[in-house]
Amino acid sequence: MPEPIYLDHNATTPIKPGVAAAMGNAIRLTGNPSSIHSFGREARKHLEIARHQVAAAINAEPEDVIFTSGATEADNAALRHTGAATVIISAVEHPAILQARDDAVRVPVDENGVLDLAALETALQSAKAPALVSIMLANNETGVIQPIAEIAALTKQYDAWFHCDAAQGLGKIPLDVQAIGADLLSLSAHKCGGPAGIGALITSARLEPAKWQFGGGQEKRRRPGTENLVGAVGFGLAAELAVQDLPAFANLAALRDSMEQAVLQDVPAVRVMGGGVDRLPNTSSIVLPGVPAQTQVMALDLAGYAVSSGSACSSGKVDPSHVIEAMTDDPAVSACALRISLGWCTTPGEVAGFTDAYIRMARRQLEKLSAA
Numbered sequence: 001m002p003e004p005i006y007l008d009h010n011a012t013t014p015i016k017p018g019v020a021a022a023m024g025n026a027i028r029l030t031g032n033p034s035s036i037h038s039f040g041r042e043a044r045k046h047l048e049i050a051r052h053q054v055a056a057a058i059n060a061e062p063e064d065v066i067f068t069s070g071a072t073e074a075d076n077a078a079l080r081h082t083g084a085a086t087v088i089i090s091a092v093e094h095p096a097i098l099q100a101r102d103d104a105v106r107v108p109v110d111e112n113g114v115l116d117l118a119a120l121e122t123a124l125q126s127a128k129a130p131a132l133v134s135i136m137l138a139n140n141e142t143g144v145i146q147p148i149a150e151i152a153a154l155t156k157q158y159d160a161w162f163h164c165d166a167a168q169g170l171g172k173i174p175l176d177v178q179a180i181g182a183d184l185l186s187l188s189a190h191k192c193g194g195p196a197g198i199g200a201l202i203t204s205a206r207l208e209p210a211k212w213q214f215g216g217g218q219e220k221r222r223r224p225g226t227e228n229l230v231g232a233v234g235f236g237l238a239a240e241l242a243v244q245d246l247p248a249f250a251n252l253a254a255l256r257d258s259m260e261q262a263v264l265q266d267v268p269a270v271r272v273m274g275g276g277v278d279r280l281p282n283t284s285s286i287v288l289p290g291v292p293a294q295t296q297v298m299a300l301d302l303a304g305y306a307v308s309s310g311s312a313c314s315s316g317k318v319d320p321s322h323v324i325e326a327m328t329d330d331p332a333v334s335a336c337a338l339r340i341s342l343g344w345c346t347t348p349g350e351v352a353g354f355t356d357a358y359i360r361m362a363r364r365q366l367e368k369l370s371a372a
Contacts, residue, residue, distance in 0.1 A: 009343030016193040026233040050236025057239035059176040071167035072096040074186035074201035078163040081209040084132035091326035113144040124158040131160040137169040141323040142274040143283025152181030171242030183207040194238030198231030253281035267362045282342040291365040303357040
């Protein structure tokens, strides 16, 4: 039986070989980065090299990089530990944002998944200060890229803070924290060819969260505890390589588009979500009306292709997509959405094979519906 093909890179993407090798070397380092002897200084040197690599990848200052366990921790720190009286988010945010503040004001999106800027301004006008707006750079399910420059301008106009969850951006599109205009920005290593279990919160002169853990003085005294040196080394190199590999990653858009066009031509009932606006080059969200996402995922898995129904942060559950529901206001549609996300190691042959497998699956499922 052929090896299964992995097309769920927005959930996590394989570690790049050079990153794995660098981590293998780092794991042999003995010292604690906080120790002042030679072993500790050597460990500290590698930690700070990684911090500089992450900063350089997004045009940030190294001293503004706080290493975390991932983007979820960074998101929680931004929303729960900045002292914001009002938090404003979009209806299509990652669960790490949606569940961080029960009192958050949710701003709707349009049928393409793009934030309603007029509704955001209305929310800002009535917000109790200090207010924090948290909007993702690009959606993890649809790949839709938000109008970040306009969002940042609005937050500044109303003297609010701006946090951006950019976990899906690093390595997929150019990422410049200065151009984005965010006061805080979240990153994840395992979305760009690095290891799971490490990410970063990028702070700024305008806003730094309060300490959210207690203990030593590590990570600007905001996140005490012995640093994940091996993870940081992997993250640093992955971020550096992600920037170098951006031109190659951009080429995935042509593979994604050809797949969507072939599917739409052969299965007209299919609906591509967010296809009319700017998206990440690797991401496709496809709805097959009447066919539950779980059925599609399982059928394609049996055919040798790993895809998902949306966010992979729900402990293995296949729930209707809150993102698609926010775009359509139709739970029936959101229950039938599939996410295909290509990655740095995806080949044209794999995409072509998946396209054929999807069309066969869709035809079979639609025939079953019509016969029922």
